[in-house]
Amino acid sequence: MHRRKFLGATAAAATGAGLAAPALAQDRITWDMVTSWPTGAPGLDDSARRIAQRITDLSGGRLVINVHGAGEIVPAFGVFDAVSQGVAQMYHSVPAYWISKNKAIGMFGSFPFGLTMFEHLGWMYWGGGQELYDKIYDGFGLKGYLAGGTGPQWFGWFRNEINTLDDLRGLRIRTTGFAGEMLNKVGVAVVTLPGGEVFQALQSGTIDAAEFVGPWNDFAFGFHQVAKNYYAPGVGEPSSTEEVVMNASAYNALPDDLKLIVKTVAMSAAVETTMDYEINNAKTVRLLTSEHGVTVRTVPQAIVDGLAAATGELVQELHADSDPVVREVIGSYAKYRNLMAEYAPYAFAGEMNARTQPFAEG
Amino acid sequence: MHRRKFLGATAAAATGAGLAAPALAQDRITWDMVTSWPTGAPGLDDSARRIAQRITDLSGGRLVINVHGAGEIVPAFGVFDAVSQGVAQMYHSVPAYWISKNKAIGMFGSFPFGLTMFEHLGWMYWGGGQELYDKIYDGFGLKGYLAGGTGPQWFGWFRNEINTLDDLRGLRIRTTGFAGEMLNKVGVAVVTLPGGEVFQALQSGTIDAAEFVGPWNDFAFGFHQVAKNYYAPGVGEPSSTEEVVMNASAYNALPDDLKLIVKTVAMSAAVETTMDYEINNAKTVRLLTSEHGVTVRTVPQAIVDGLAAATGELVQELHADSDPVVREVIGSYAKYRNLMAEYAPYAFAGEMNARTQPFAEG
Structure with missing residues (x-):
């Protein structure tokens, strides 16, 4: 970031302070995030938008993420290919949808009698999971992180x-x-x-x-x-993780601090998203049993x-x-x-x- | 951040591009983080240092956090008062240590038959816990966030x-x-x-x-x-949370994006720190039972x-x-x-x- 600020300052100095604002505008990167969720879908759409907004805010507006719900640019199940091909730079979805791309991807989503959400993230952070995930996604021109999710599903x-x-x-x-x-x-x-x-x-x-x-x-x-x-x-x-995935070329072109911002925001959503589900699930169970028979x-x-x-x-x-x-x-x-x-x-x-x-x- | 960049650019423009570097140096904020952990303590010291480094990295070096283990500036149990009084700007410790300050603080750490770590963080994020914690800590001139922890302790x-x-x-x-x-x-x-x-x-x-x-x-x-x-x-x-706490005046003087960086880094450590413990605990149990009787x-x-x-x-x-x-x-x-x-x-x-x-x- 220092390098970019330095270039911005130099440009302003060379041409007069009045040009400082356009110089800053050149620093701004704007990405499209496509999602597998209808706009307004409880939990799912919310978590995608929270992540996008937090990346924008943490970067001080240098990386702006515009969110597009399912069907706006590509259909729900089209986000993987769209980002792989560079139609959009980022998607928010679930690994469970891409078993047809590679069966191994499904194991990063949820597996019967397997890891719970937080154990699963522990595997990603500490147990070699991220390296395996990177290896597979790299083959599709993608770079991603898991970001919490819907938690344990029901039978x-x-x-x-x-x-x-x-x-x-x-x-x-x-x-x-x-x-x-x-x-x-x-x-x-x-x-x-x-x-x-x-x-x-x-x-x-x-x-x-x-x-x-x-x-x-x-x-x-x-x-x-x-x-x-x-x-x-x-x-x-038992886990049902969500993922934030980028086009690898777009990701590689980011400066280091913006790369780290994307990763950290994905991590920050882990408990936030999952516990949003747990709490709302728990309240809904009370409602279903007390008022809906x-x-x-x-x-x-x-x-x-x-x-x-x-x-x-x-x-x-x-x-x-x-x-x-x-x-x-x-x-x-x-x-x-x-x-x-x-x-x-x-x-x-x-x-x-x-x-x-x-x-x-x- | 835009405001600061703009001021930096203006200063450079007014005095010549050669002064851009000193102008940037003025943007840098350096804080001391004191901890309750001996330097090198497994897990505890590690998580404090990861958090400090990530804040520094995410801010592109604008907020540098220097970590000081227990006893280097103040003793383990002196960090709360030291940061409250502005001797240091930040501490890493556990709420469980401050029951003598206010009994209510203990409930943000761990409570018998109470919330597990991730449920506890759900209370902070979604259940009104953060507002109560803020209210109490504000009375001591402090602003903090929970950041994962040692997880369920043993009997x-x-x-x-x-x-x-x-x-x-x-x-x-x-x-x-x-x-x-x-x-x-x-x-x-x-x-x-x-x-x-x-x-x-x-x-x-x-x-x-x-x-x-x-x-x-x-x-x-x-x-x-x-x-x-x-x-x-x-x-x-059942939970045993850790906390990252700042001197309130130092916190309030931060620009918005740096405030958000501290909060997001604390959130990002939640699963990371806790699962570091779970994994190492699980491995240690195997060792204790197989090799240590x-x-x-x-x-x-x-x-x-x-x-x-x-x-x-x-x-x-x-x-x-x-x-x-x-x-x-x-x-x-x-x-x-x-x-x-x-x-x-x-x-x-x-x-x-x-x-x-x-x-x-x-």
Whole structure:
């Protein structure tokens, strides 16, 4: 930044102070951020806009990010290609959408019985995750960072109660990504549908059950009007990270302090975004159960056990994948995941499980 | 920042381009950060220095933070007063140390059966916690942000096994803060000792048990050499946040973008610091059990229940405290804590508890 300021000052000195303002304008970089979210979508659009605004503010206006919701420049699922090709300089989306580009990318989003959001970010920061992610995205001309996300998702909305694996077999369930591969293995007919079509499919009986995100987002879609059994936890999607990804050439052209600003802003959004979801999810559960006749149910242990076994098969398949990058990512992920799973009962899970008594509120 | 750049450019224009460099030097602000950590202390000193360096880097060198470990300018417990009085401009420490200044401050650190680290930060960002914290610190001429921390602490090192509340009664246990108040209520003789004196006290039998931080830090102190039963989770201290606090006048004199840089860097450290601890704690547990003959034990349910009841009394006392700020903070904390405790089984705790099967690692 000193270099840029120095050049600005020199230009002003050479031509008179009256030109200082145009010299500053030349310092300004303006980027388009395309997102996978409709403008105004709770949580998702909010977090994209917070990140864009914070980059602009932290840079003192030197890097201005203009946000464009899904469909404004490119459709929701077009952001990866658009930024790869330089149509826009930045996108905000989720890695879970790009499994068709490379299966390994899905593991940076969410994996059944895998890392929670914050453990996942720990893998990125300290466990070699960022290096693997960089290696894959670099192949597409992209450079990105994870930035928090929707947190642990729910298992979904079921018209009827489920108690055993047999109750799942043959059901047509809307879900995505690796969660879908897990459910496939126990005989579920997995259906892929955009969020906007789920309500109609559930209402008409085209599908029997649906998993979308969690209480806050799901409530807005009205699923509770057509299915009253809401199951948690969503063992197929324990993290659901979001990502801020740049065109690699645009990123490389930034001065070092602006590069660091983008990275730091992504980090700063981690707890902010995820806890926005947790808090709104928690409040929405109270609303759904008290005013909308929804019954919140825990996924029965027999089903959890069956899905854990199915996930074990999925892990083995990834270790045997023909793509060496997939093998490298699952190798790193599995080792780190086991370390975290082993430790959680002594730490975060242990603390949470001990809180069985409410505090007096006044 | 534009204003400053403009002034810099004008000064250069008025006096010749050769003066641009001195004009820039005048833009530079240099602060001292004092910490409560010995230089080189794993995790603690690291996180203070990462934060200082990132502020310097993000500001393009306009705000330079020089770090001074405990004892270099002021002692570990002197940082609050030093920054309040302007001896230094910034400190890195933990709110748990300032209960003697105002009992309410302790609730921003850790509270028995309370919020985990990330939930706690959610309270700060979204639940009104920051406003309460600002109100209290403003009274001391301070402005601060929480910045991650050591995460869930452990229950401690015990020479003998503990199974019931009776086994705790009469024991002399080293701990701190509200965890100490909780243990007092079940008949523990709570001992307050600086970290450096704990080993000797435990070895000589002056104390029967000791809680310090968690595996990573505790291992460095060698407690495992004199007590072999290591209990978790530390239900008395589920969060243990760290804080970055500034002299309010120094903070108020910063331009807006530098103010935002300090805040954003504190946010960026949240997951980074906490997961550094989680990962190193998890690795250290493997080491302690495989190579140092330590037995890791879960705090028995009878003890958890007794301590939860004692904490219930503590919460009631805080609601009845003579200081209205204490009542305001526990009121906000308790409501939010109950919302989080209610929701965790469907989300983070539920996901973690479902991970009973290891993943194949290759």
